[in-house]
Amino acid sequence: MVVRPSAPGTGQRNRRNRALALGVGFFLFAVYLLSYRGGFHSVDEVSMFAVTESLVKFGRLNTDQIAWTQWTTSQREAQGFFGLDGHVYSKKGLAASLAMAPLYWLGWVVSGLGMLQTASLLNAIITAGTAMLLYLAVWRLGYGERVALSVALLFGLATIAWVYSKYLFSEPLAGFLLLATMVSLLVFGQEGGLWRVSLAGLLAGLAVATRANNLFLVPIFWAYLLAVSLATPRHEPRARPFSGRPFVSSVLLPTGYFLLGLIPPALLLMGYNWARSGNPLQTGYDLTIFSPNWLYGLYKLLLSPLRGLFVYSPLLLLSLPGLVLLWKRHRAEAGLIAGVGLVTVLLFSLWASGEGLSWGARFLVPIVPLLSLALAPLLERAWSGRKLLVGLLLGATMLSLGIQILGVTINPWVYLARLQAELGGEFFMENTAALTDFRTSQIVGQLRSWSVSNSDLAWWQPWGFDAIAFGFSLALVVLAAVNLKYQFLKPLALAIPTLVVVYVLLARYYITDQQFGPFYDGYTRALETAASQAEAGESALTVAPYHYHVPMNRFKARLPLVGFAPSPPPLPETALPLLEAAAAGRQTWLIPVGLPPGALDNAVEQWLATNAFKASDEWFGDARQIRYGLEPPAVTRPADITLGDEIRLTRLSLTETAPAGSILPVELVWTALKKPGADYNLFLQLLGPDGTPVAQHDGPPNAGFTPTSTWPAGQEITDRHGLALSPHLPGGEYQLIAGLYNPLTGERLTVSSPQQATFMQLGPVTIR
Secondary structure, three states, X not given: OXXXXXXXXXXXXXXXXXXXXXXXXXXXHHHHHHOXXXXXXXXXXXXXXXXXXXXXXXXXXXXXXXXXXXXXXXXXXXOEEXXXXXXXXXXXXXXXXXXXXXXXXXXXXXXXXXXXXXXXXXXXXXXXXXXXXXXXXXXXXOOOHHHHHHHHHHHHHHOOHHHHOOOOOOHHHHHHHHHHHHHHHHHHHXXXXXXXXXXXXXXXXXXXXXXXXXXXXXXXXXXXXXXXXXXXXXXXXXXXXXXXXXXXXXXXXXXXXXXXXXXXXXXXHHHHHHHHHOOOOOOOOOOOOEOOOHHHHHHHHHOOXXXXXXXXXXXXXXXXXXXXXXXXXXXXXXXXXXXXXXXXXXXXXXXXXXXXXXXXXXXXXXXXXXXXXXXXHXXXXXXXXXHHHXXXXXXXXXXXXXXXXXXXXXXXXXXXXXXXXXXXXXXXXXXXXXXXXXXXXXXXXXXXXXXXXXXXXXXXXXXXXXXXXXXXXXXXXXXXXXXXXXXXXXXXXXXXXXXXXXXXXXXXXXXXOHHHOOOOOXXXXXXXXXXXXXXXOOOEEEEOOOOOHHHHHHOOOXXXXXXXXXXXXXXOOOHHHHHHHHOOOOEEXXXXXXXXXXXXXXXXXXXXXXXXXXXXXXXXXXXXXEEEEOOOOOEEEEEEEEEOOOEXXXXXXXXXXXXXXXXXXXXXXXXXXXXXXXXXXEEEEEEOOOOOEEEEEEEOHHHHXXXXXXXXXXOEEEEEEEEEOOOOOOOEEEEEEEEEEOOOOOOEOOEOOOOXXXXXXXXXXXXX
16 A cells, blocks of 8 residues: 655745745746747747637637648648638647637737737746646655755756747646646645545646647546545544545545546537537547657657757656656655656657657657656755765756757757758658767757857847846846745745836837847738728738748737738639638738739739739738728629720629728720730729819739730630729719720820720719
8 A cells, every 4th residue: 555645844834835936936937038039930839829819819719820831831741720611720739829828918918019929938937837836746745845946946947848948839838737737636645625636637638638649648647546545644544535435435536526627628629629620529630640660769759869858858867767766755656757758758659740840859848847756866865965876966967957058049940950951851850860860969950050140049139139138137037046045035026026027028029029020010011001991800811921920929900811822823722711701801901922913923812813803002011912892893784995906895894882981893804806015004093073083093904913915816804903992082973984004104095985085984983
């Protein structure tokens, strides 16, 4: 029978240990602020952030704003899938996106803060919180204050947890939830309280909602629950969790409460799956990509120069003998750590898909807190004066700390991208020399990449050294470190300078961080101009797959975006529902970046040219903002007007009554009498009672995708245009005219019917 430890300490001692745990959290968070970057490193982060953005801004679950990922990446790399409604949904778990939501909302509503930059603090907070939990777990297991502090700080600074505190991956949250599940059950075993069992079930369920593979770990936590329920406490019998029949009180009742806690996250996950795919059990992942070569996978995850957990966190090698020592004193906890670690490692050893661009074994980040906990027995012996063990721990710590400093200082993706270009191979260097040749190690690569141009620190970038941001960050680290040592500030008092520093840093980086381009760049101005014209329910389209992070950080208006990639026609069939949904209102906008009118690789603009009514086309820096009307003309009538001796207007469709502020649609059907000798533009004007233009639109037919010089004789060409009417236009009757002209000379084609003129009378239009 396992002997459980008693509940720790007196009230005063308990308060001190809780204060120390908070002090560890504040100190590590201050360190993470010093190494903060704020921004994306991987498309996985983009996918989860897009869910957060849609939820907070629009109450939706889709990720249409990054639909381009479905066409620019391979199926194995694609971050989403098309649901039954035609919208794009992320394959990632929902919990990380929900955890980001409060920070996103804060960045959205507070002027001068960026949504992405604010949300990028999530894993810094979570990793610091995990260290706090580690301190409490070690203390709860009966180890001393120095051991608990050492475990928490080693986890936070000498493992890959530090590097992943910078990113928006879901693994740190999964690690926090797994550790929190264990702590809840540990405290239940010491103090009782069935609500703690339900809390543990809730936390375990949220871990599954974070990463679906954690479902395989739930039985291990249930077994741990049974172990702590059946153990005999060393303190007073009245403190036993249950009384009565042992099987009911120690097995059935805890199991029921644990399952009760699992229900809410299970319903959340199944509801999310249903909304995405129509199947409560379908996550969007291909669960068939497993490999029987698990030994190769095991080597890759633990020892390879590309991914090895023990290569990137050498200190964690000592968790193996530490686990043996832990087994002698705390068998239930040692069994839990071993079970969770083995199942996780084995599962991802069989997983054939790569981890993407990562720092060590990203998939194993969730078990790093538990492995760190196993260091406690070794640290206890070291603190008792065993010099050999002290030297071993000190050497492993310094090596691990140096490796993490390399990881947080220089952007790891710079070297990995270069290495992938050199080695090629399968998905993210799977089955390449990078897995066996230590000369290609990313750790060595970080040293080779050392330069300000590759910096991953927000205050040290090619555009300058931000001495103010660095000073504030460093001052907070010093304050938190001194307070951790002397405990002269209460946690609430320490929270105030922490919040001040966070605000100062985020406000500065919002303006100075050039990874988002110049402040208030052309792309942002184009988006905001579109938002100022939009009505409720309307959306905008973008063709800017390398600028997706700009609106995700700066664009605060509630105008939904649908993101496409540059591509020649025809568009993929999966793109059509998204375009048709965007074309369901009165108007829409297209904002491409770096693509001139009529670009052959802008299939979205070509689709809009034939399905909408282009009213304006304006450059904002290297971005264009194109406005389209979507309501079709109300009246169609035949026409017989010849322009020059080259082109004839054979049919005309327009709306004869329109409200001010709307887009007046005009559809013209042309027939070339012979191949035109130039590329003509159309001018469309609405004339007031005095003959002065009150609205005008110029542009080539079909937005330049069918230049007039390419028209074969006798073929009908349908040409759509829109005329943007000012909302301040007085009501009354106006005249609509149009014509063709050579943009190189400005010369208009003569209209020969019904009379000689330089423009066509298309008819009266009444403005309401």
